[in-house]
Amino acid sequence: MSELFDAVDALIASRSPLPPPVERKRLRQAHGLTLDEVAAALQVRRATVSGWEAGKTEPRPPERDAYARMLKQLAQLYPANAPVPSEDTAVPETPAVPAVPAPSVAEPAKARTEPTADRIPEPVSEDTALRPAAVPHPVATTRPTSRRPPARNAAPVGSPAGGVDARFENGPLAVIDFDADGQVLAYCVGGLVLDVPAKSIPALVEWTLSEGRLGQPKLSGPGKDGDPLLVLTEAALEHYGLPVTLTKEERLTGRIPEGHKVIKQLARANWQLTKRGFGPWARIYRPAQGSERSCVQLCIPSWDALDTRHWANTGQLPPADLARLLGTYAARVMTPRGSTAVTGLELMTALHPPTRASEPDATGRRHSEHNPGSLGKDPVDCAPCEAPDGHPLLADLPRFHQRTPAEVLGEEAYDWARPLTDAECLRPHLVGIDVNMAFAAGANGLTVGLGAPTRVKNPVFDAKLPGAWLVDLSHIDLSRVKVAKDTWADLDVTLLPSPFTPKGERPQGPAWYATPTLAYAVELGYDVTPVEAWVRYDNGRYLDGWYNRLRDAYLATMADLGVGADLSPEEFLAAMDGYRQRDPQLAVVVSAVKATVKGGIGKLRERPRGEGWKPGQPWRALARPTWRPDIRAAVISRTRINMHRKIVKHAAFTGQYPVAVLSDCAVYASDGPSPLDFLPYRDGKPLPGGFKLGVNPGLVKWEGTQSVLWGEGVREQFAAPELNLARYIKDGTVTDVDKGE
Numbered sequence: 002m003s004e005l006f007d008a009v010d011a012l013i014a015s016r017s018p019l020p021p022p023v024e025r026k027r028l029r030q031a032h033g034l035t036l037d038e039v040a041a042a043l044q045v046r047r048a049t050v051s052g053w054e055a056g057k058t059e060p061r062p063p064e065r066d067a068y069a070r071m072l073k074q075l076a077q078l079y080p081a082n083a084p085v086p087s088e089d090t091a092v093p094e095t096p097a098v099p100a101v102p103a104p105s106v107a108e109p110a111k112a113r114t115e116p117t118a119d120r121i122p123e124p125v126s127e128d129t130a131l132r133p134a135a136v137p138h139p140v141a142t143t144r145p146t147s148r149r150p151p152a153r154n155a156a157p158v159g160s161p162a163g164g165v166d167a168r169f170e171n172g173p174l175a176v177i178d179f180d181a182d183g184q185v186l187a188y189c190v191g192g193l194v195l196d197v198p199a200k201s202i203p204a205l206v207e208w209t210l211s212e213g214r215l216g217q218p219k220l221s222g223p224g225k226d227g228d229p230l231l232v233l234t235e236a237a238l239e240h241y242g243l244p245v246t247l248t249k250e251e252r253l254t255g256r257i258p259e260g261h262k263v264i265k266q267l268a269r270a271n272w273q274l275t276k277r278g279f280g281p282w283a284r285i286y287r288p289a290q291g292s293e294r295s296c297v298q299l300c301i302p303s304w305d306a307l308d309t310r311h312w313a314n315t316g317q318l319p320p321a322d323l324a325r326l327l328g329t330y331a332a333r334v335m336t337p338r339g340s341t342a343v344t345g346l347e348l349m350t351a352l353h354p355p356t357r358a359s360e361p362d363a364t365g366r367r368h369s370e371h372n373p374g375s376l377g378k379d380p381v382d383c384a385p386c387e388a389p390d391g392h393p394l395l396a397d398l399p400r401f402h403q404r405t406p407a408e409v410l411g412e413e414a415y416d417w418a419r420p421l422t423d424a425e426c427l428r429p430h431l432v433g434i435d436v437n438m439a440f441a442a443g444a445n446g447l448t449v450g451l452g453a454p455t456r457v458k459n460p461v462f463d464a465k466l467p468g469a470w471l472v473d474l475s476h477i478d479l480s481r482v483k484v485a486k487d488t489w490a491d492l493d494v495t496l497l498p499s500p501f502t503p504k505g506e507r508p509q510g511p512a513w514y515a516t517p518t519l520a521y522a523v524e525l526g527y528d529v530t531p532v533e534a535w536v537r538y539d540n541g542r543y544l545d546g547w548y549n550r551l552r553d554a555y556l557a558t559m560a561d562l563g564v565g566a567d568l569s570p571e572e573f574l575a576a577m578d579g580y581r582q583r584d585p586q587l588a589v590v591v592s593a594v595k596a597t598v599k600g601g602i603g604k605l606r607e608r609p610r611g612e613g614w615k616p617g618q619p620w621r622a623l624a625r626p627t628w629r630p631d632i633r634a635a636v637i638s639r640t641r642i643n644m645h646r647k648i649v650k651h652a653a654f655t656g657q658y659p660v661a662v663l664s665d666c667a668v669y670a671s672d673g674p675s676p677l678d679f680l681p682y683r684d685g686k687p688l689p690g691g692f693k694l695g696v697n698p699g700l701v702k703w704e705g706t707q708s709v710l711w712g713e714g715v716r717e718q719f720a721a722p723e724l725n726l727a728r729y730i731k732d733g734t735v736t737d738v739d740k741g742e
Contacts, residue, residue, distance in 0.1 A: 019069055020076065022056035028075035029054070043067055048196065166218045171195070173217040173331040174230035176320040177205065179240040187213065187231075188320040190328030202241050202263050203270035205231065206285050206297045217336045220348075220550075223357035223372050227336040228284075228296040232327065234320060235303050247304050253611075256280040281306035282339040300327075300337065311341050311596035313589050326586045330593055333554035341593055345601020346627050350376075352546040355626060374451070374541050376626045381453040384535035386410045386469050386513045387630045389608060396617035406512030410469045412634040415641055417498040417505030418661035418725040421709065425660060425670035431712050432671045432679065433704035433730035434692060436644065439665030441551055441598045442699035443640030444544040447517070449632045450537025460534045464520040467635060468536030472529050473511045474501050474522055482649060483526035484690075490653035497652065498662055500645035505662070515631075515638035521646070537631070544636070547601070552698050555594045558587050559696050569685060570677060570694040577702055605633035640665070643699070650691040655681055660712075663727035666704050667692075674706040705731040 019025070029039060036054075040047040043064050052058040053068070060068045172190035177197065179185050185197040185205075195213070199205035209215055209229050217227030235245045242263055244251075251257055256278035257264070264279055275284045281304040286296035300306045302316025302323075309316075315326055327337065338347040355378035359370040371377055387410050388394045398404075436442070450467045462470060480494045498505025500521055501514065511532065519529050556566060562583050564576045581588035607628065609620035622628050648667065652658050657679060661668040671679040680692055687693035693700045707730055715735050716724045729735045 022054050026054040031079040169216040171214040173336040176232040176324045177237045178234045178320040179236040188324040203266050209297050220351045223354045230298045230336050232300045311593050329590050341596035342600025342604045345597040346604040349547050380626050384454045391616035393619050410513040412515050412638040413503035414664040415662040418723045420722050428670040430671045430674050432706045433668045434676050434701040435704040436665040438698035440602050440640050441548050443636045445548045448540050449543050449635050450540050452539035454535040457534045462529050466536050467516050467540050469513050470531040471533040472531040475508045477527045484653045496658035515634045517639040517642050521642045558590050564696050573694050602636050606630035647692050654688050661725050661727040666727045668727045676703050707733045
């Protein structure tokens with residue numbers, strides 16, 4: 002009889018009543034339980050519980066009875082009308098490290114979390130010098146379902162105000178891996194891991210667009226949504242029939258051969274590749290149908306997609322950590338579209354799309370029209386003085402002609418140094434200070450040309466009009482300059498770089514200058530009389546939104562690393578000490594953001610690379626509306642002028658002069674090893690208009706300290722009395738390769 006009773010009990014258990022899938026999930030979340038906790042209690046896989054909640058599968062005995070029992074008890078505790086605790090404010094299961102978790106999303110079917118590595122190598126700094134490996138620091142990347150990190154980190158910079166876009170609920174990207182169990186996995190932001198059924202690259206692309214729910218909402222009204230990014234691990238490459246590394250020939254061409262079997266698979270499935278082919282950053286697409294895009298981008302780290310100068314050894318991270326790092330960058334900047342330089346340029350376009358939809362016409366139809374404030378969809382010719390050597394505009398020049406300053410706009414960053422004075426040699430230290438995000442600060446509020454230039458003879462200089470101006474500034478004497486309204490200062494001109502040339506030399510005659518350089522000459526109290534100009538009457542503050550987004554990304558990540566914007570000088574220096582070791586992954590994001598700034602500005606005047614190019618012929622970049630050497634020149638001009646202005650204010654107030662300046666780094670002889678030993682602070686307040694310690698763009702941080710004996714010894718060793726010590730002040734290492742730079 003007992004056997005009959007057992008059979009009846011089993012029959013009843015097999016039909017144990019269960020609430021609807023949505024209610025199952027509500028009850029679990031109401032009690033603060035994760036999928037992992039429920040799975041562990043029932044001795045099933047996490048994906049199994051996720052499937053029950055999604056309605057994809059139903060539990061079977063013996064788990065069904067236990068699951069029904071759990072849900073029944075939870076229903077008594079949490080009636081249907083009871084409020085559910087917010088996932089964005091609940092206490093996390095483990096102490097949270099500063100991070101950028103993904104916004105809350107619904108758990109998809111076949112989802113699981115995996116353990117992750119607890120460290121990555123120390124990132125490469127902005128000047129590409131390698132540092133020792135970081136101290137291991139545990140980083141939790143497993144994504145809780147019902148518990149979140151503190152609210153201050155719950156919404157990444159750039160998240161849509163209305164919350165998560167349901168089309169992209171799994172985030173902007175996924176790292177695709179093939180595990181030891183023979184399963185393809187997609188590691189998404191926040192620790193989410195999806196099972197991927199695709200058995201080929203074409204099927205993977207289809208899955209991404211139909212089921213992956215990956216992508217990024219557009220950054221501006223007239224813009225386009227960001228395409229999903231798939232990062233392929235070495236195991237995934239092998240699984241899908243792609244090489245783990247490229248041959249030497251493939252690295253040179255930047256792609257695998259057109260006859261590769263995977264490319265043939267894509268062609269048979271009616272997928273296309275862009276002109277750059279299947280390389281480290283491949284774009285796979287079908288022609289757009291109306292406003293609907295069908296495009297997926299691939300990133301292949303083992304093919305050198307992630308430059309170690311900016312991403313350190315990111316490509317060697319475990320999939321979950323790689324997804325977290327790239328996801329943080331994507332949320333705060335944008336989904337990577339290629340190198341940091343390419344992404345910096347793409348961000349400009351994403352924030353100022355070239356076209357927009359017009360107002361309805363008489364028939365009610367809309368059409369595409371120019372988007373005011375953008376660069377438009379067609380490239381414009383540069384002025385001859387703005388053209389780099391080899392440009393088609395210069396095709397008629399003699400082959401070995403060396404252009405003079407009166408023929409070419411030479412706005413570049415500082416590379417200047419001088420011998421130490423006797424008094425400076427008696428001081429024990431050389432201290433370097435570095436301007437944070439200097440080129441971003443140079444772009445902030447800058448008016449640049451939006452359209453083509455207009456040639457003007459004998460113009461009257463207008464500081465509000467962007468352009469290039471031919472003028473003689475050799476008469477300007479920096480020994481006496483205006484440092485404030487009606488206030489002049491006497492300076493030792495032999496100890497100062499000129500603000501008008503990258504090498505700091507005094508101009509010798511007429512030369513081309515960008516508007517910010519001439520405006521500074523006027524600010525210093527001198528008249529300027531241009532004889533010619535190429536000006537842009539169509540202009541605007543095109544880079545403001547670009548600056549704001551990159552500034553916010555930088556400041557938010559630095560705040561996560563413990564370096565806030567409201568610190569005293571002493572607190573700031575203490576917070577910067579070892580900040581990279583607090584979370585090496587976020588430190589890499591900082592380096593990538595900086596590289597996005599510099600690379601994006603540099604990309605505005607991209608030079609030909611290979612392509613069988615010969616001087617006088619056009620190259621591929623010239624076809625872009627974002628090939629704008631005039632904008633690059635204006636940003637660099639303003640950045641150099643910003644540095645000189647601070648140097649002059651400091652010299653006028655303290656009598657101290659830099660011994661070397663390299664781009665955004667200045668080196669001073671000092672009685673102490675800290676910037677506070679020579680920067681003038683009074684009651685915690687810096688010199689107005691001078692150098693100020695802090696994390697904000699345009700403020701300065703400590704770059705490094707070496708001894709004066711080191712500096713003199715290096716110069717003597719290489720027989721270079723004016724070797725630029727700012728290049729080596731960080732760690733003091735100088736190599737034979739460096740000495741000639």
